[in-house]
Amino acid sequence: MMDAKEACGVFGVYAPGRPVAHLTFDGLYALQHRGQESAGMAVSDGDLITVMKDMGLVTTVFDERKLSGLRGHLAIGHTRYSTAGSSDWINAQPVFRGVGRTGFGLAHNGNLTNTDALAEQANMLPGLVSSDSDLVAELLGQQFPPDLPERTRAEHAADLEQALIEVLPKVEGAFSFVLMDADRIIGVRDPNGFRPLCLGRLDATDEFDQGWVLASESPALDVIGATFIRELEPGEMVIIDGKEIRSVRPFPNERLDPRLCIFEFVYFARPDTTLYGNEVHGARRRMGQLLATQRPVDGDLVMGVPESGVPAAEGYALGSGIPYGQGLVKNRYIGRTFIAPTQAERANGVRRKLNPLRENIAGKRVIVVDDSIVRGTTTRAMVKMLREAGAAEIHLRISSPPFQWPCYYGIDTPDRTELLAAIKTLDEIVEYLDVDSLEYLTLEHLVQAIDAPGAGFCDACLTGNYPVPVQVKVELTGRPTVTVAAGSAPA
DSSP: OOOSBOOOEEEEEEOTTSOHHHHHHHHHHHTGGGOOSEEEEEEEOSSOEEEEEEESOHHHHOOHHHHHTOOOSEEEEEEEOOSSSOSSGGGOSSEEEOOTTTOEEEEEEEEESOHHHHHHHTTOOTTOOOOHHHHHHHHHHHHSOOOOTTOOHHHHHTHHHHHHHHHGGGOOEEEEEEEEOSSOEEEEEOTTOOSOOEEEEEOOOSSOOOEEEEESSTHHHHTTTOEEEEEOOTTOEEEEOSSOEEEEOOSOGGGOOOOEETHIIIIISOTTOEETTEEHHHHHHHHHHHHHTSSOOOOSEEEEOTTTHHHHHHHHHHHHOOOBOOOEEEOTTSOOGGGSSSHHHHHHHHHHHEEEOHHHHTTOEEEEEESOOSSSHHHHHHHHHHHHTTOSEEEEEESSOOOOSOOOSSOBOOOGGGOHHHHSOHHHHHHHHTOSEEEEOOHHHHHHHHTOTTOOEEOHHHHOOBSSOOOEEEOOTTSOOEEEOBTOOOO
């Protein structure tokens, strides 16, 4: 049961004549599983960019009255969890800089790994960088030429694009950006493609011209009636201005190394999302089927932990021949349990979020399928509930390998000393969680389940092999302090 903070969600739409603020609202709503701390959007009418953002859910920040006042032909939006920078209003996005003719807005999903070096280049004093999104906006703003009166609108047009071409090669880490100025939206994916970003099309109608959409995940296209075209390639920058869609490659070829986060398939992405050409739901079912071939166990019921454990549980039941059924009911009005800031609150949050179906569980040998174990706090609380509901045996099956290393590419995971699989052996985890048996899916089977031959993945949280250098001291009980660099993991 994942109890680490999620990545953010980004959205952009170019659709003259259509209600772009309402389209952005719907797109953000479809991406809200990626961030629930704050939400915001920036809308341009060609002469003025209006930014509105606040703390809370999309439906808390925006209502019909606010949306009706946000008029324009293009917009970007963001829904956030904090990964770099505190959780407060100043770090809500989009970020805005008032440079050039009208300024520009930026929305970011990811986490940079060279913020200190970038802050020095931007001449920002230590402690003044509130988030890496704000830092990138500052670097871009410094690249804009002076706003001289004699500069024409056409001369202003390329300012944001040129600033990006100058700044992007200096930026390291994970970043999917959606940006806008008065007349265009721009999507950028880092050269490793750690975080997803896709392109969609709004078909022309009798009333409207063709429009274009950028989004973290494809369901945000579906909800507004857009057609999925493709995923942006790692290292690609796409410029949409109504005249054409241009693709620019601002990164040197030697930095291109596709490494989509493998946990997008395990947990983060919606099951109806398309990644690497495959629907995530099918991959999760195959994870369960393959998991059933590892250390088979007798049972009376296979049950999934809602939501992301359910497809894998269906696959496990199919692969094992053991009946699938519901054992836990989810309160649909509560968000993901990792929102809670402390372990005690996360454990209490499990009872608010999940409730056992006692008649289905009592006296049964249940095989519980979940997506992951991070700290183990919420998993332990869930197992306790099942014991109290009368389960005779509890066999826990996890549809991913052990989560042993922190993520530095856009997921706010705990320190390694808090990761259960990093500090305990398998037998110790079984005892700590109070389960009768435990099995993790192997990395080989996980890649096989995703079924994207030749595709690259970042599996640093599972292996400790970091594709982009990170410098972090790792201290474990009884073990020396080490520094982890790209492609290495202490034994």
